[in-house]
Structure formats: structure tokens, C-alpha cells
Amino acid sequence: MSCASATLVVWTSGWLHGLAAADDVLDALHTWAEQHEVVADDDGTATALDLPGPDEAPVGPALLLAALRRAGATSARLALPIPGDVRGLGGKGPLSTCALRSGEALVIPSVHVGLVPKIVADGVMRWTVFDLPSSNGLEHIPxxxxxxxxxxxxxxxxxxxxxxxxxxxxxxxxxxxxxxxxxxxxxxxxxxxxxxxxxxxxxxxxxxxxxxxxxxxxxxxxxxxxxxxxxxxxxxxxxxxxxxxxxxxxxxxxxxxxxxxxxxx
Structure with a gap:
């Protein structure tokens, strides 16, 4: 089955390069859940992107897009980790652990973050933004x-x-x-x-x-x-x-x- 991370990777990249409106990105996400929310995994990432931290109320994905634009994001990549292969997720840490549990993630190397989606309630998907120490090892497959x-x-x-x-x-x-x-x-x-x-x-x-x-x-x-x-x-x-x-x-x-x-x- 395809995944929400693939949808967000492609539509966000299209938006960053002027080929889609922010509303197009948000509409595409509705395929996966009626409501989407965003929160940072740690206070450092929250401060860097001006997003809510782990103990604060989450915000909508429109504010995530604005944060990525401010931070200078250029493009995103899809990661589909499996046991024994978590390349591109910065080694052992919260991002790779959470992504492995979810089976998917997207990474944005230009701003050193990774995002993992999770259904947290009926019709609600939460995107957690993690620090990405390094994206080395994420394989490019022709x-x-x-x-x-x-x-x-x-x-x-x-x-x-x-x-x-x-x-x-x-x-x-x-x-x-x-x-x-x-x-x-x-x-x-x-x-x-x-x-x-x-x-x-x-x-x-x-x-x-x-x-x-x-x-x-x-x-x-x-x-x-x-x-x-x-x-x-x-x-x-x-x-x-x-x-x-x-x-x-x-x-x-x-x-x-x-x-x-x-x-x-």
C-alpha cells in the first residue's frame, strides 16, 4: 500500500517549486485522514522551526509548510524503513525508532528534519517532526x-x-x-x-x-x-x-x- 509520507513528499516538493498551492497539499493529505496535526518531538526542533513542542497543543499542516519555507527547505525524500534497514534516518534515535514502527517517514535534509505520521484518533493523523542528524545512507535507486x-x-x-x-x-x-x-x-x-x-x-x-x-x-x-x-x-x-x-x-x-x-x- 502507498503511504501518507509519499503524498506529503511529492506535494510539498511541488509546492516548494511553485507547481502547487498550499491548499493543494492540504487537500491531498485528506486522502489519509480528515484532520492532520503537527508537533515537534523535542524542544530544540520546536524552537528551530517555530512549531509546538511535545508538551504543547499541535498545529495544522499549513503552519508546517510555512515553517519549512522559512527554514529554506528545498525538497523531501521518502523513507520506507524495515528491520535491518533504517538508512537515511540519522542512525539510532527517536526518528528511526518511530519511523520503523510506522513503516514510513519523509526526510528533508536541507533543514535537517524528518517527519513520521501516526493515526492518533479516529480521522486524525499526527505528524511528528524529529531532528535529523544526518541523512547519509539514504539510497538513490535509479x-x-x-x-x-x-x-x-x-x-x-x-x-x-x-x-x-x-x-x-x-x-x-x-x-x-x-x-x-x-x-x-x-x-x-x-x-x-x-x-x-x-x-x-x-x-x-x-x-x-x-x-x-x-x-x-x-x-x-x-x-x-x-x-x-x-x-x-x-x-x-x-x-x-x-x-x-x-x-x-x-x-x-x-x-x-x-x-x-x-x-x-
Whole structure:
């Protein structure tokens, strides 16, 4: 599934480069929750960006955008950490710990901050702003390489689905996958979003839908521990390809938006 951090990365980058209005950013966030709020994790970050600290009432995301503009933010990057890989999140610390728990984050190296979203109440998503000591290690993945890897992953996922015999136990599996993929890819993006990035995100949504169905299939709840372990091992490289592809597509979108914005000045 795509994530709120990807939405904020792309729309904020578009806004910073004059390709979107602040209201466009806020509207795009409504896909993930009716209400969004922002708070800094520590007093130092709060002071630096003029945002509320951990013991103060949160503010809306419009004030976050204003703070990033004042601080001189240029662009953002998506991080999708997993156990054993928290590159680009400044090493062990509050940001990487929280991002790992959430499975997502965005980092803004130019102002040394990272943000992690979390649903804190029904219809309310809170963005916590953390200090980012360093973004070293956040891998740049060429979109062509990610797209190729995703194609191979799609073949692996399809083969895994067949070997797990999912269709035999779930006769509507094709429709289930199609519905999941459509839901995962039905997100608003800026008009200047590059077609190649959109294509890779769409393909990632399709592969992720296959993964979701394959992971959830346990006919009669009788799958043995060894079979479950074999399934996890078979799907792990596919999941990694999806993660890499999403990061590469978002990176490409940010690059193109920055170039498009520069061409307008």
C-alpha cells in the first residue's frame, strides 16, 4: 500500500517549486485522514522551526509548510524503513525508532528534519517532526533499475501465488487483486507528476496487491508453520522490490518537479 509520507513528499516538493498551492497539499493529505496535526518531538526542533513542542497543543499542516519555507527547505525524500534497514534516518534515535514502527517517514535534509505520521484518533493523523542528524545512507535507486526489478518481482509474485494455490481456495482472487491495486493507486498527484513515476507506482500497487492476497491466504487456517515460513521467504524479495520501486518513483517525481519548477523561473 502507498503511504501518507509519499503524498506529503511529492506535494510539498511541488509546492516548494511553485507547481502547487498550499491548499493543494492540504487537500491531498485528506486522502489519509480528515484532520492532520503537527508537533515537534523535542524542544530544540520546536524552537528551530517555530512549531509546538511535545508538551504543547499541535498545529495544522499549513503552519508546517510555512515553517519549512522559512527554514529554506528545498525538497523531501521518502523513507520506507524495515528491520535491518533504517538508512537515511540519522542512525539510532527517536526518528528511526518511530519511523520503523510506522513503516514510513519523509526526510528533508536541507533543514535537517524528518517527519513520521501516526493515526492518533479516529480521522486524525499526527505528524511528528524529529531532528535529523544526518541523512547519509539514504539510497538513490535509479527508476529504470527499480522498474526492471519490479517486472522480475511481478513474475516471482505470480509464480508464488500459483505455488501457494491461492486461486484454488479463493475463486475471486483476480478481482480481489484488481480491487486492491485500484485502491492503492487511486491517489491525487500534481499535474506535473512524471508519467514514468506514475507507471512505476501503479505497477508497485499491482505487485503489492498480489503480496497482500498471498500473505493472507491460509485455507481453513490450517497452514503449517513450515509452509508459512516458506511463503514468507518466497515473498520477501518481492516485497523488497516493491519498497525500492516506490522510493525510486517518488525520488523521480521530486526530481522532475524540481526541474519543472526551475524552468518556470
Amino acid at each position: 527508476i529504470g533499475e527499480a522498474e526492471h526489478g519490479l517486472g522480475a518481482a511481478l513474475r516471482e509474485a505470480t509464480a508464488a501465488l500459483a505455488s501457494l494455490d491461492v486461486a484454488k481456495h479463493r475463486p475471486n482472487v483476480r478481482k480481489e487483486i484488481a480491487d486492491l491495486a485500484a485502491a492503492n493507486s487511486a491517489l491525487p498527484w500534481p499535474a506535473a507528476m512524471p508519467p514514468r513515476a506514475l507507471r512505476v507506482l501503479q505497477r508497485a500497487a499491482e505487485v503489492d496487491a498480489i503480496l497482500s492476497v498471498a500473505r493472507s491466504d491460509a485455507p481453513g487456517g490450517a497452514m503449517s508453520a513450515s509452509a508459512m515460513s516458506a511463503r514468507t521467504d518466497a515473498l520477501k524479495p518481492v516485497s523488497e522490490a516493491v519498497r525500492r520501486a516506490r522510493c525510486a518513483a517518488i525520488d523521480e517525481a521530486v526530481r522532475v518537479l524540481a526541474d519543472s519548477g526551475a524552468g518556470r523561473h
